[in-house]
Amino acid sequence: MATTSTVESAPQTRVISLTVRGMTCASCAARVQSRLNELEDVTATVNYATDRATITAPSHLPLTALLEAVEQAGYEADAPAESGTPSSDAAADDVRVRYLRRRLIVAALLFMPLCDGSLAFSLVPLLRFPGWQWVMTALALPVVTWAAWPMYVAALRAARHGTSTMDTLVSIGIVASTAWSEYVMFFRDHREKAQSVVEVLFRQASGAIYLDVAAGVTTFLLAGRFYEAISRRRTGDVLRSLASVGAKEAVVLGVQGEESRVPVEDVQVGDSLVVRSGETVPADGRVLRGSSTIDQSMLTGESVPVRVVEGEAVIGGTIVLSGHIVVVATGVGPDTELARMVALVEAAQNDKAAVQRLADRIARVFVPAVLAIALGTVAIWMVTTASTNRSFSAGLAVLIIACPCALGLATPTALFVATGRAAQMGVFIKGYEALEASRAVDTVVFDKTGTVTEGAPSVLDLFSLMDGDARRVLRYAGAVELSSEHAIASAVVAGARNEFPDLPEVEGFFSEPGLGVGGAVEGHQVLVGNRRFLSEKGITVHEEVLEWCMTWEHKGSTTVLVALDDHAMGALAVADAVKDSAHEAVSRLRAMGIRCLLLSGDTEVVTEAVGEQLGVDGVVAQVLPTEKVSFVQDLQSQGRVVGMVGDGVNDGPVLVAADLGLALGSGTDVAINAAGMILVGDSLQSVPDAIGLARQALRTIRMNLVWAFGYNVVAIPLAACGLLNPLLAAASMALSSSFVVWNSARLRRFQQ
DSSP, rough: OOOEEEEEEESSSSEEEEESSOOHHHHHHHHHHHHHHHTTTTTEETTTTTTEEEEEETTTOOHHHHHHHHTTOEEEEEEOOOOOOHHHHHHHHHHHHHHHHHHHHEEEEEEEEHHHHHHHHOGGGGGGOOTTTHHHHHHIIIIIITTHHHHHHHHHHHHHHHTOHHHHHHHHHHHHHHHHHHHHHHHOOOOOOOOHHHHHHOOOOOTTOOHHHHHHHHOOOOOOOOHHHHHHHHHHHHHHHHHHHHEEEEEEOOSOOOOEEEEEGGOOOTOOOEEEETOOOOSSEEEEEEEEEEEEHHHHHOOOOOOEOOEEOOOTOOEEEEEEEEEEEOOOOSSSSHHHHHHHHHHHOOOOOOOHHHHHHHHHHHHHHHHHHHHHHHHHHHHOOOOOHHHHHHEEEEEEEEEEEEEHHHHHHHHHHHHHHHHTTTTOOOOOOHHHHHOOOOOEEEIIIIIBBBOOOEEEEEEEOSSSTTTTTHHHHEEETTTOEEEHHHHHHHHHHHHHOOOEEEEEEEEETEEEEEEEEETEEEEEEEEHHHHHOOOOOOHHHHHHHHHHHHHTOEEEEEEEEEEEEEEEEEEOOOOOHHHHHHHHHHHTOOOEEEEEEEEEHHHHHHHHTTSEEEOOOOOHHHHHHHHHHHHHHOOOOEEEEEGGGGHHHHHHHSEEEEEETOOOOOHHHHHHHEEEEEOHHHHHHHHHHHHHHHHHHHHHHHHHHHHHHHHHHHTTTTOOOOHHHHHHHHHHHHHHHHHHHHHGOOOO
């Protein structure tokens, strides 16, 4: 039983994912998709490589109507089931692999004696002994009946609904070659001799036997499908391994301090969870008490453990290597970051490129066209040569060689493998559009705070014009910033609390993104922000304060001005260390020919100091969130294809505006929802990894499509002209599909 799910997308519509059983080629998927789209207000996409139908349907449309539509197309579908689990997908994959393996073994074992016998008895009729026909028939029957049975079932299912598929071509080819061979063996003159070896090899001899073709078609096709099933299972194992890294049990801390061990399914948001060294964090959360070193390699692909302390977030599925922490759960079950990321990968694997949709439309008319070409080939050869054998051979070769397997597998197989490999590397690709966008990215723009910097700045120094206790500047600033979500605000609050554990309450709090915040504290109107913020409020900053700020900014620190009752009374110097991975990431991107820019709302001096450390090609400072979008659009108007890397709430609009949005998985939900790729963890090494993998996936897809289209364009005319023996046609058809699967499977070993 395969996993299926239903997701509400809007009050009037719903998105349903069905697992379609019985599809064997791209034309099958195109047929199911066409039948579903005939329903009123239904939009469906069917992916042959994943056996999934993703359907947007009106809420009032019963599920049975969708299942019946699939059945009317000649296939079966599994209804959504809440109990579906990744393990059920694994079981289905294993069943298919075993099913194909048994038939492949039988076909392969009998193929060689059938091939040798067919060639020998065609080439040297004197080798024919009494009863040789029965021996050949006995060897052929298990192959052309039991081993080829899956193709017959699919062809008959399609025929019952007045349609044809790739299996129709294969079945006709197997039955025709077997029937002709039986006719030759039992009813033709056995004393006929072949005129030459060349004639036999190209199947032009009048006494040619085609049992090797029937066995070859069956064996090669089963081999291709078996390899495809193995590849699908291995890629599915990546998602299943990710989904299985979570803890099975959790230790919940009670209100009285007592500990109780419960199944992880029973953990609720707000529960306090005790996690000791060697244990797995059971849910997304925030460290309430303690500190620890965390192994995030299963999620991020990074082998270096990270240190977490009180107040920092942890991801469910990571492993505590040392220490003892208490975590308050913020996300459980399907709401965990891991579950959302796995869902993103599954959605991406069901996605389709525009070129693949074209391939599906071609596949829909391909089979009837091939049948017509095969019949035309037989007729023309009969008229021109009057040779039944030669006519039959050419028509049979056309039927066999034209199977559009490679065409249907070209894009989805590569995407399937690429998204699985990306997940192993800590990169989650939302869909095919992100892959397509990465192909032409020539400029990557980095947000500064929290993206290229650690996002955990601290207050280094303060300056005050206030009489008495200079620390009052820090106290007032901390009180106002307490309501802000910016990383700089967190640093100010942390610094203030070190000096004043109890900060006063703020009234009338307001925030102007990219500029500053304000509010009333103990009867005073307090403003905290940059120079532009105070200037817009009509506040003049004393020269002494400005000089102090310039000194710290030249050191790479960010300065925050504090105004009290319309007077600039002081400033704070806040420093945020640049991530160790940032410089290497920029170097790798530049080596790939990508221009790197740094974008920040901070001052020009600070931004340039950070940019110099990174080695970027340019910096843009003092940019508001709305201006970030305009900046990216200006780059696009210059012909640049822009990738944007960000993590904050204010990065959401610019991540959408960019051609490719990349959000750090440690960032906000707004950024993650807006981006096309999610980078789990904080390492910026994932940026060149993601773009490099996406580009390699696109190269693989283009190679697959060129091969698939080119193969059919060249091979069908050759077969129709009688230049391809049916056995060679069968081998080349199967090898074509196997090449596409093998070429895509190479992405599993991708290393940047």
